[in-house]
Amino acid sequence: MTLTPDQQAEIDALRGQTQTTLRATVPGMEQHLYHARPVLDHGFVRVIDYMGDDSAICQAARVSYGRGTKSVSNDEGLIRYLMRHWHSTPFEMCEIKLHVKLPVFVARQWIRHRTANVNEYSARYSILDREFYIPAPEALAAQSTVNNQGRGEALSGEEADRVLRYLRDDAMRAYDHYEEMISDEGQQGLARELARMNLPANIYTQWYWKVDLHNLLHFLRLRADAHAQYEIRVYAEAICEMVKDWVPAAYKAFEDYRMGGATLSAGALDCVRRMLNGEEVTQENSGMSKGEWREFQGVIGSQ
Amino acid sequence: MTLTPDQQAEIDALRGQTQTTLRATVPGMEQHLYHARPVLDHGFVRVIDYMGDDSAICQAARVSYGRGTKSVSNDEGLIRYLMRHWHSTPFEMCEIKLHVKLPVFVARQWIRHRTANVNEYSARYSILDREFYIPAPEALAAQSTVNNQGRGEALSGEEADRVLRYLRDDAMRAYDHYEEMISDEGQQGLARELARMNLPANIYTQWYWKVDLHNLLHFLRLRADAHAQYEIRVYAEAICEMVKDWVPAAYKAFEDYRMGGATLSAGALDCVRRMLNGEEVTQENSGMSKGEWREFQGVIGSQ
Amino acid sequence: MTLTPDQQAEIDALRGQTQTTLRATVPGMEQHLYHARPVLDHGFVRVIDYMGDDSAICQAARVSYGRGTKSVSNDEGLIRYLMRHWHSTPFEMCEIKLHVKLPVFVARQWIRHRTANVNEYSARYSILDREFYIPAPEALAAQSTVNNQGRGEALSGEEADRVLRYLRDDAMRAYDHYEEMISDEGQQGLARELARMNLPANIYTQWYWKVDLHNLLHFLRLRADAHAQYEIRVYAEAICEMVKDWVPAAYKAFEDYRMGGATLSAGALDCVRRMLNGEEVTQENSGMSKGEWREFQGVIGSQ
Amino acid sequence: MTLTPDQQAEIDALRGQTQTTLRATVPGMEQHLYHARPVLDHGFVRVIDYMGDDSAICQAARVSYGRGTKSVSNDEGLIRYLMRHWHSTPFEMCEIKLHVKLPVFVARQWIRHRTANVNEYSARYSILDREFYIPAPEALAAQSTVNNQGRGEALSGEEADRVLRYLRDDAMRAYDHYEEMISDEGQQGLARELARMNLPANIYTQWYWKVDLHNLLHFLRLRADAHAQYEIRVYAEAICEMVKDWVPAAYKAFEDYRMGGATLSAGALDCVRRMLNGEEVTQENSGMSKGEWREFQGVIGSQ
Structure with missing residues (x-):
């Protein structure tokens, strides 16, 4: 269960309210709205809002290139042309807003992508929930022996057991102490902004993240890549599924020119x-x- | 006449297509969609798309502040609190996309606001139209005698006539020569990217401009201000009218804390x-x- | 002890190498170079490099305003004028690069300031040190009873003792387990990128942070403010001392118009x-x- | 002659003042300081200041990768690795500040690169000089017949003569009228912010432009490319010569992986x-x- 009852109730209420609009609308993307897509053991990604579609990319490009773009026979061809030639500004004309629940150590990688808008849950202001990421056995990987920044085989046997025990027990104990420290029953109660420092990096946080399509694709190229850490890659892959339904032509060009392509010196x-x-x-x-x-x-x- | 027949036909077609959506929708803003609001003699601003509303600002703030924000009784109060305390990220959760037609010298001021997405008509690629900004008599102002960067009274009489004649004749002659230079009838024809250099800064260009609400309000504070140049101020004022219908509570707080407020040392x-x-x-x-x-x-x- | 012997040796070597340059140079700032200023129990801030000075701000403003700025009698007056009227671009012409060692929960607040360049120590790639922030007794504050986001009095007696014991013991145990999990002696050894998730938010990280003066002053206004969390405020205050020696006129104007000023609606x-x-x-x-x-x-x- | 006597005097004075510093200093770059490198007929580029060198890139990377980077034998190898793997943040740790004089239509292309700091000469505030870009005969190219956005052969004979005559005469007439309109002799005098609209896009402007190395290299890849417009390419090429002397290892990797490389789908x-x-x-x-x-x-x- 990844959403609080309050959040679920809010979502259900909003899902019931269909509006009419003159804006560009993508039926495939509407399906994603208000559905939280589970990621990892307690995380999720859900689309809150989106702006634009494949046509919006072309529409913006045609403002730039004017009559010249008429020669490109169709939208898909134009989008491939723009992607191939690194014309990034038309892709910036689409925007997406996501609600993401994710472990703190994943959030720390994610936030390095600076060209985005973020509203994160404040552990200074509010109390964090007792939810921690504990890897599934097959994700409990050994350090790679050939790559400082990679993983090898999954751990097994007693070693795997011990690691899982440590991760679980340390998280539970840290959270018990967190609760005990902030409690104001029979004591003053430590400030939340201080007590949170006792919590490990696998605790879950959540945020709203809003980004334009160009910067999103850049994020996905790096984070849906085989070299990305598994725990952020699964979020990137979940988002890829959404983008595929949102701007199918742009996503196809992205797969061909970015994900599957390579730069040669x-x-x-x-x-x-x-x-x-x-x-x-x-x-x-x-x-x-x-x-x-x-x-x-x-x-x-x-x- | 500020839109080409092609543009008008495209707009009319789009206006006829009402979609249903689960996204946040603002009836007052839907009225603006596909209506070009005239500005200056040939310019316009029109809303292409928007994301979010007053509630979206609060929704994002509540992710950050969690249960804490429950204490603020209503959305308007919360928005005022956020504005007063310079909590800018919730306002970044709304986005707007505008189509603007504007003189080049206005575009040059506008583009200094860097945190936005832009697709401008390319005079390298396409041929500019014969449309120039010629000030109305009452906008034909003298240099201020007290402020290096300001205007005094409107010019009058012969001086005003001469200025208007210069502006008109120079623009027309420059455009005649532009056309003549790029023509390939009986000659090679100068490259467009070179010929455009002959055109004065009152020629109109157009662009798609996409920006989040926080950065838009910053733009409006500076450009709808009494000290801004008249020719950009009228665009800012036209946009203010749209923002007022889009996010009324945020706009009201903006008027009180930013436009009408002042910072004291x-x-x-x-x-x-x-x-x-x-x-x-x-x-x-x-x-x-x-x-x-x-x-x-x-x-x-x-x- | 906040620097490793390797880092100290590198610093000493660099300190011995005086170079000659034609660039703007600030004697007061040179004094800060290569001196790590201690912050909290194991943290520090040190200036790695800087670009520009008070004159560089004026020089850039004079490019913009041309002959007009001659009328302002001196640099200090011009800087005050620029600050008062929110002319931010001349301040962007100065740049500073800092090396900062700080607890992870402070880093998470800091990084929200997006307009900066950052290179952080990678716990995916390398092994973190056993260094944790443990508050001094006087910084061990209770939750504020009037402000969700604030601190009250310092804890005392048994409660303070218990909190300190929890923070210390949990950190030590988490680090013991971290070391044990990544060890490859007699076992495969968990991947570093996973093991780090067991470490609490008071562990120290470090980064290079490079920012222009305008954005730095914005950071300082928010983080050196009385409402900022103490643990980031002490970093902001340490940086203020450096800025004061680097661009004294700009810092003075900043104190008057920003830190000591207020915006009234x-x-x-x-x-x-x-x-x-x-x-x-x-x-x-x-x-x-x-x-x-x-x-x-x-x-x-x-x- | 591209610098005013005032500017030249200021430069000569600064050139005479050698300072001592503990900062990273690049002898090859010091040679460029205060020397304006001529570009086009009246333009120039000159280095005002710089921060960092090849070592600074590695120093920042080593903060990120810690002990791991020791395995890379030397700085040049590390820089090549970073460039090949699109690790951009270490390159952001170097910064350069340039003073550029350039035609307005070039400035309009240039400013699309948003991640930079700019202070431009204000034609609202000050009076522009009578300096216009007039192409050399060999740069007076015809529109390409195969590429909407390109040039063909140079014009010749009477067509070339007519184009040059138009460009020169229209510029001179526009400037005569500009001067006449702003004159306050015997009349009120039109506001500068209005009069400037009569000036064509080949008039020169100038600005200070400050950018980090990563974003500069991105700019150079697009603008020093064979497909860039000649008039901006010559500026990019002039800057390449400076970068080569500033960060030789980074520039070499850039040439191999970016300028000479290609992305295959x-x-x-x-x-x-x-x-x-x-x-x-x-x-x-x-x-x-x-x-x-x-x-x-x-x-x-x-x-």
Whole structure:
């Protein structure tokens, strides 16, 4: 259960109120409104509001390019053209507002994306709930042995048990003490803004997050990527499902040019040209470092 | 006539299509959709889309402050509290998208407000129309004699006539030459991106401009102010009329705390306290410069 | 001890290397370079670099206002004028880069100021140190009984002891478990990016933070304010001491117009005018709510 | 002659004053300080100030990645790694401040890059100089016949002569009328903020522009590109020369990964893989549109 009864009641009430509007409206996106999509054990993402659609992107582009854009036969082609040529401003003309419930350590990564509007639950002002992220067994991964910033196999056996016990017990104890410290029964009661410092980073917080489509796609490219931490990636993936229904043409171009694409350096492009000319190119004669060569192989490899 | 037949046809078509939505909808704002509000001689402002309403501001604030905000009896009181205490993030949760047609010299002032999304007509790509701002007689003001950055009385008589003649004739001649230079009849035809440099700053351009309510109110505070240049102020005033219908409680608080309010320095506050205590305070014993004192008098004076 | 031996050695080496430059240089600010100013029990702020000085503010303003600014007799007067009239862009022409060590819950407040550049220590990549903020006895405050977001008196006696014991013991236990979980001795070792979730919000992190003077002053106005949480206020105050030595004229104007100043609403200004005219104004006939009236009294009161 | 005598005198005075500092200093960049580099017929770029160097980028990255970055053997390798993986925040830790004199139509393109600080000469406040950009004969290009947004061959003969005559005469006449309208001799004199609207877009303006290295490189990638308009490209190229001397390792990585690199879509990467496997890939079986295929050929072609 991820929403409080109050929140659910508010949502149900709002869901019942259909309005008429002259604004651009996307039936597929309306389906997402007021439905909280569960993420992790207690988190969720839900769309609060949205502005614009695929046509709005084209409409803005056509203001810029005037009659010139008439030559592009259709909206999808225009959107692909804009994405390919990094014309980002038309994508900024769409906006989305999400309500997200997420662990604090995920929130700390997320907030680095600065071009967005945020209203977060204030633990200075209000009391946090007793809700902590405890990884599912298959997400309880070992440190990667090849990558400082990655994960290896899932832990198993006694080690996994001990980790889960620590995470659960430490969270519960920290929260017990939090409650005890702020209590004003028979004592003064510690200020909330101080007591919260005892709570670990897997406690859940929530916020409203509003962002334009261009910056959202940038966020998704980094956070829905295979190298992103699993716990933020699942949020990014949940949002991808929404964007796909909201601006299908833009999302398709995004998948092709951003998620599935790759940037090759001048040196790498030169190697591709030499290889296409039949030359045998190796790391040694490529001019690339071992790391670059490995990544290059990953991009152009036959897999 | 400020819209092209194409634009008008597109607007009429869109106006006919009422959609149903679960999103927050403001009847007063729906009235503005697809109606271009004329500004200056050929300009306009029209609302393309909007997100949120007064309730959306409160909803976001309540996420931040949690149960604490229950104590504030109603939305209007909460909005006033937020405005008074410079809590800007809840206002960022509303967004508006405008289509604006405006002279280039106004656009150059406007664009200094950086926290917004913009798609401007590209004179590199397309051909500008023959439309120039020519001030109405009463707007044809003399340089202020007391303020480097201000206007005095309207010009009159022969001087006014000459100015209008210059503005009109120079604009027409510049446009004739622009057309002649880009023409490819019997010649190569100069590149548009070069030919446009011959056009004066009173030519009209247009753009889509999208901004959140917090940054919009900041823009309006500066540009709807009596010290703003008349030609941008009329746009700001037209937008004020829309905001008033969109988020009436926020607009009312804005009028009271921002447009009608004033910031007093520590020194000025000290003078107010001394005056309330019956002391005779003059510029000489106020600790303020002459300029500051004059402004202070303007703020607290009985006028 | 707030710096690692490595960091101290690097600092000492850099301190020994005086360079010559043609750039604007502020002797008072040079004194701060490479000196870490202690804040809280394990934190610090130190200036890494700075750009510009009081003259740089005026130089930029004079580009904007051209010959017009010659009439302002001196730099200090011009800076006061710019500050009074909210001309913020000249202040953006100065920049500062700080290295800050701070508890995570302070970092979370700080980062809400989005217009800045940040490089934070990555607990995904590296191992955090065993350093936690434990409040000094006098900072161990009770929840305010009048303000949801404030502090009352310091706790005392057994309650204070218990709180300190909880904070210390929970932090130590959480860190013990953190170390145990990531250890790869005789086990796989949990990924760092997961293990960190067990650590409470009073653990220290560090970052480089770079910001322009305008946005820094905005940060300081909010965070050096009496209503800011003590734990971030002490950082803001430490930075104020640096800014005072860096751009003394700008800092002085900031103190007068921002820190010591106040914004009065249209209604409040009207009350001031009525009071100066000898009228008896009370909350009832002021048009203000009780909350507004109390704040108004605080601003113009005789205290 | 691009600087006023006043500006030159100020520069000479500042150039004579060497300061000592503990800040990061780049000898190659010091050479640029106070030297205006001419661009176009009356424009220039000059470095006013800078913050940071190649080491500052690494220093910030090492705060983030802690001990992990020790494994990268040297600064140049680390910088290449950061650039390749789009880790932009360390590059934001360097900052540059430029004084630029440029035609208004170039300024209008430039200002679209919003993440920068700007102080522009105010034509509302002050009187503009009689200086206009008149293209050199070889820059007087025809409209491209293949690209709405491009240039073809240079105009020649009578057509070129007529264009130059129009540009010169219209500018001179517009400026004569500007002067006449603002004159207060024997008349009131039109307000400057109005009179400026008569001036064409090739008049010169000037500004201070301050930006961090990450955003500067983004600007340079777009504006030093072959598809950028010539008149802004020459400014970008002049700045490239400065950046090369300021942060040589970062600039080299930028050239390899950004300027010389290319982003391939998922579909294009698939084609590369098929071609490397010996398959004959044509536009028809590539899944690309004609436009995409042409661009793809440009990237991997043998030329």
